[in-house]
Amino acid sequence: MRVRFISSNPHKFAEVREILARFSVEVEWVRMEYPEIQSDSLEEVAVEACLWLRGRVDEPFFVEDAGLFIEALQGFPGPYSSYVFRTIGNEGILKLMDGLSNRSAVFRSVIGLSEGGSVKTFLGETPGRISDSPRGG
Structure with a gap:
């Protein structure tokens, strides 16, 4: 099977290609x-x-959109995650969460597939928690 992935992000494409190769796509x-x-x-x-x-x-063809949904912030930043991380960064998110005990979050990724004149969506979710301090690079 052959499908087109529409994106301007080379890192997203590399990840998609690696994952779908496992399924001979x-x-x-x-x-x-x-x-x-x-x-x-x-x-x-x-x-x-x-x-x-x-x-x-x-x-x-398909597109992908993703976001981080933080429970204590009523799902913020959600679909606006890339903008939020570009502007206030991890430190800004941690400031918004200062004093909040609920650190639950979920990362959601949605695929929109256009085939045969119709569009289907597929949702993937990974639950997690927001740490109390910045980690990693």
Whole structure:
């Protein structure tokens, strides 16, 4: 099977290619930017991206959107994670969580697949917790 992955992010493509190779799926990278709507729903962002790309890219193709959802912050930053980490960083998130005992969070990734004229979404989740201090590099 061959499918196109639409993204301007080379790191995302490398990860996708490695994962799908385990299932004998060949991935063609279409390095392309597309408009991302502002929405609290990763699924809505992925579906709207697929609808915009339809007719511009041959099917089947897929996009991916992801975010970190922190329980004590009512799901913030969610779909806005890349912007939040680019602006306030890990330190800013830790400041927002200062004094909060609930450190539960979940990382969500949504795939939007456009094939045969329809769009399907797939959700993956990884639960975890936010540490009390910065770790790693």
